[in-house]
Amino acid sequence: MADIGSETLTEKHKNDMYGDVDNPAAIENAPPAVPAATVVLLRDTDQGPEVLMLRKNSRIAFGGMWVFPGGRIDPEDYPEDGNKDVGARNAAAREAHEEAGVELDPQDFVWFAHWTPPPSTPKRFATWFFAARAGKDAISIDGGEIEDHRWIRPGDALAKHAEGEIDLVPPTWVTLYHLSQRHSVAAVLGHFAGREARVYQTRVVKRADGVRVAMWTGDAGYDDWNADLSGPRHRLNMPAGGFSFENTVVDY
Numbered sequence: 001m002a003d004i005g006s007e008t009l010t011e012k013h014k015n016d017m018y019g020d021v022d023n024p025a026a027i028e029n030a031p032p033a034v035p036a037a038t039v040v041l042l043r044d045t046d047q048g049p050e051v052l053m054l055r056k057n058s059r060i061a062f063g064g065m066w067v068f069p070g071g072r073i074d075p076e077d078y079p080e081d082g083n084k085d086v087g088a089r090n091a092a093a094r095e096a097h098e099e100a101g102v103e104l105d106p107q108d109f110v111w112f113a114h115w116t117p118p119p120s121t122p123k124r125f126a127t128w129f130f131a132a133r134a135g136k137d138a139i140s141i142d143g144g145e146i147e148d149h150r151w152i153r154p155g156d157a158l159a160k161h162a163e164g165e166i167d168l169v170p171p172t173w174v175t176l177y178h179l180s181q182r183h184s185v186a187a188v189l190g191h192f193a194g195r196e197a198r199v200y201q202t203r204v205v206k207r208a209d210g211v212r213v214a215m216w217t218g219d220a221g222y223d224d225w226n227a228d229l230s231g232p233r234h235r236l237n238m239p240a241g242g243f244s245f246e247n248t249v250v251d252y
Contacts, residue, residue, distance in 0.1 A: 011240035015065075015161075016212055017169045018204040019120035030119035033126035035084075037092040038070025039109060040175065041102070041134040042185045048153055049185045051176070052134060054099055054141065055148040065167045066157070068175075069096040072125065085111070088128035100149065101140030108132050112192035115171045115200045129175065131192055133185050154179035162242050170214055170236055170243070171200070177245050178252050198250070211239045218249035 021027075041052040053066045070092055077094060078087035089106035096102050109130035116126040139149050152160075154176040160166045161173065168176070182188040203215045205227045213227040213235050220231025227235070233246035 012212060013238045013240050013243065015167050015169055015173075015243075016238045017121060017123070018118055018202070018212070018214065019122050021118070021120045021204050021206065021212070023120065027119040030121075030124065033116055033124040035073040035088070035127075036071060036125040037073055037088040037095070037128040037130065038068045039092040039096050039104065040068050040129065040131040040179070041096070041100075041104075042131065042179075042188060043134045043151065044185050045153075048155075048183050049179070049188060050151040050153050051157070051179060052100065052139065053150055053152055053157065054146045057145050057147050065169055065172070067169070067172055068129075069099045069102075070127070071095040071099075085128075089130065092128070092130050099141065099146050102135060102137040104132060104135065106130075110189050110192045111197045113171075113175070113198045113200065115202070117202050118204050120204065127171070129171075129197075131189060133189065170202075170238070173243055174200075174236060174245065181252065195251075207237075211237060213237055216250075 042049050052069065054069060056065050056067055073087050073091040074094075077090040078084075086106075088111075089109050092109065093104045093106040096104050109132050111128060111130050113129040114127065115129065117124050141147075141149055157166065157168070157176050158173070158180060161168045179188060182191060200216050203222060203225055204212055205215065205221070205225050206212055207227045215222045215227065215235045218232055218234040220233070221227045221229040222234070232249040234249050235246050237244045237246065
């Protein structure tokens with residue numbers, strides 16, 4: 001392994017979206033996270049499943065990032081009884097139509113995760129993550145909010161991120177990591193449908209060497225906000241040189 005100097009280790013990764021974790025005032029006064037929803041669209045190929053990814057316009061929130069279709073949940077997305085699950089499904093389907101030109105039935109979605117970033121995050125969305133098999137609609141983007149799209153194997157997307165070719169925020173990176181472990185769309189959807197959705201209440205702290213770490217339930221350091229405690233791991237390390245996922249406690 002190449003020798004990496006301490007200065008490099010303490011630099012913040014360009015896709016670490018979690019803001020200044022050393023500013024207690026900003027964290028204390030942070031507004032509630034905005035409810036949002038996204039859908040991971042999958043299709044089979046001879047080389048394994050591919051996922052639809054969209055590139056955000058550089059002038060808007062998450063600009064330049066490669067993401068899954070999605071956005072905030074509008075009041076009109078909720079049914080009369082205010083059911084949050086229905087509202088999130090409707091929002092994900094609506095956003096997929098607006099951003100990618102596809103028609104989807106939200107009842108076909110498999111809910112597999114919910115992500116909430118820490119209060120230090122400047123643009124903070126509490127997001128429902130769904131998965132679904134893509135239909136036969138051709139992808140159509142307007143060149144406004146979305147600048148580009150591609151179908152890509154999850155493992156290839158991670159490799160491109162490691163090489164600095166594409167930008168991915170941590171929830172997208174972790175989702176792609178887990179998608180890369182399955183070898184067909186049926187396997188992905190069957191796996192997600194067979195377990196409870198994962199809830200990620202992200203906590204971000206610095207290790208003693210200055211590297212920022214996103215931790216989730218089950219990590220030894222999660223309850224105490226201490227990334228240097230020994231024990232089980234459920235975290236994403238975010239040094240400037242690239243992301244790395246550690247998990248010894250959660251069965252994915």
